[in-house]
Amino acid sequence: HKLPGGVYKWKAPSNIALVKYWGKRPPQIPANPSISLTLDHCATRTELHYEPLESASEDCQFEIFLDGVANDSFRPKIATFLERIAPYLPFTRHYKYRIETSNSFPHSSGIASSASGMAALSLCFLSLERELFPEMDESYFLRKASFLSRLGSGSASRSTEGPLMQWGYHKEVAGSSDLYAIKYPFPIHEIFRNFHDTILLVDKGSKQVSSTVGHQLMHDHPFAENRFLQAERNLEKLQPVLADGDLERFIAIVESEALALHAMMMTSSPYFMLMKPNTLEILNKIWAYRQETRRPVCFTLDAGANVHLLYPDHIAGEVQQWIKSELADFCENGQYIHDRVGAGATSI
Ligand code: PMV
Numbered sequence: 001h002k003l004p005g006g007v008y009k010w011k012a013p014s015n016i017a018l019v020k021y022w023g024k025r026p027p028q029i030p031a032n033p034s035i036s037l038t039l040d041h042c043a044t045r046t047e048l049h050y051e052p053l054e055s056a057s058e059d060c061q062f063e064i065f066l067d068g069v070a071n072d073s074f075r076p077k078i079a080t081f082l083e084r085i086a087p088y089l090p091f092t093r094h095y096k097y098r099i100e101t102s103n104s105f106p107h108s109s110g111i112a113s114s115a116s117g118m119a120a121l122s123l124c125f126l127s128l129e130r131e132l133f134p135e136m137d138e139s140y141f142l143r144k145a146s147f148l149s150r151l152g153s154g155s156a157s158r159s160t161e162g163p164l165m166q167w168g169y170h171k172e173v174a175g176s177s178d179l180y181a182i183k184y185p186f187p188i189h190e191i192f193r194n195f196h197d198t199i200l201l202v203d204k205g206s207k208q209v210s211s212t213v214g215h216q217l218m219h220d221h222p223f224a225e226n227r228f229l230q231a232e233r234n235l236e237k238l239q240p241v242l243a244d245g246d247l248e249r250f251i252a253i254v255e256s257e258a259l260a261l262h263a264m265m266m267t268s269s270p271y272f273m274l275m276k277p278n279t280l281e282i283l284n285k286i287w288a289y290r291q292e293t294r295r296p297v298c299f300t301l302d303a304g305a306n307v308h309l310l311y312p313d314h315i316a317g318e319v320q321q322w323i324k325s326e327l328a329d330f331c332e333n334g335q336y337i338h339d340r341v342g343a344g345a346t347s348i
Helices: 073-088 088-092 114-132 136-154 153-158 211-216 225-243 247-268 277-293 313-330
Strands: 005-019 034-052 061-066 095-101 163-168 181-183 198-200 297-302 307-310 335-340
Touching: 005 114, 005 153, 005 225, 005 247, 005 297, 034 061, 034 114, 034 198, 034 225, 061 073, 073 088, 073 114, 073 136, 088 095, 088 114, 095 114, 095 247, 114 153, 136 153, 136 181, 153 307, 198 313, 225 247, 225 313, 247 297, 277 297, 277 313, 307 313, 313 335
Parallel strands: 061 095
Antiparallel strands: 005 034, 034 095, 034 163, 034 335, 163 181, 198 307, 198 335, 297 307
16 A cells, blocks of 8 residues: 655764774675664654655656755765665655755764764654564564664664664574674663763865775775674673773773774775874873873774774763863864764654
C-alpha cells in the first residue's frame, strides 16, 4: 500500500572514536573495528517530509533545507546515499521528499555533521519503512538504521545508540559486524557513562584532505597492515579498562590511537597533515597539566585540527575552569563546545 504523505523527525548525535576507523573497501567495509563514545549535545535534527508520487521515479526526488533555507551543497552526497540505500528500501522511489535539517553546533566549526546527519536521515527513512511494515521489531529497526547510516558515512553507523558503540567485526566480540554497529556488549564502568568531551575548535576551516581520500590512501600504505592489527589489539585492551574504569590505561590507549591516526596521514603517499600549530600547543598543555595536577584528562583527535578533551565528571568543574583560562587562547575566536556522553538518537 501507499502512504498518503507525512513527516518523520529524528535527532541523532555525533560520536567520537576511541579506537579509530581509517581505511575501508567498498561498500563501506572498515579495514578494522572501531569503538566510539556517543555524544549528547552535538547533534543533527532532521525532518523527512514525504509525499507519494503517481508513479515510481527513476531517480529519488528530493530537496534539502538547512536551517530553513534551500541548500544544494549536500545534494551530491545525499543523492549517492539515496542510490546506495534504495536496494534495501525499495519503496523510496515511490515518494518525493523534503529534507529539513539543522545542526546544534555552528556551521563550519570543523565538526563534521556527516555522522549525525546521516544517522538522523537513515532513522527517518526507517521510520517510513516501519510504517509500511509495522511488524518490524525494535532490534531489527536499530540494526538496519545503523546499516543504512554506514552507507552514508562509515562513522555514522556508530551514531544511532549510546553510550559506547562498536562497528566492525572482531573475533572476540560476539555479534560484531562490518555491516552495522552494535552497542558495546561488555561491562562499562560508571565513570565512562558520565564522561565529558570538550571540543576545542582550533581550526574551523574546511580540511585540505577529505576523509574519503584519507581512507583511500590506506590502500597502498606501507604501515596499513600493522595499523589495522594495532586497532584490533587496542580494542581488546580496552575491554578490561572500560570495565574497571582504569583511567591511566584508558589515556594511554586513547591518545595513542589519536596519534596513530594522524601518523597514517603523515606517512601516506601523498602525505598530509591535519594538525595545526595550536593543536600541538594544546596537546603539550594537556600533558603538562596532567603531570602537574595528576588529573586524568586526555585528548583524542578526529580527521582535523580540533582537539577533543576527554575527562571524568568528578573533575569537570576544575577542568572547565582550566580550559577557559589556559586552552581557549589556542582556539579560533576562543571557541570550544562542552559536550558529554549521550544515549543515542531520539525520535522527536
Ligand atoms: O566516517 P568517515 O568516512 O567520515 O570517517 C571518519 C574517520 C575518523 O573520524 C577519522 C575516525 C572514526 O573512527 O570516526
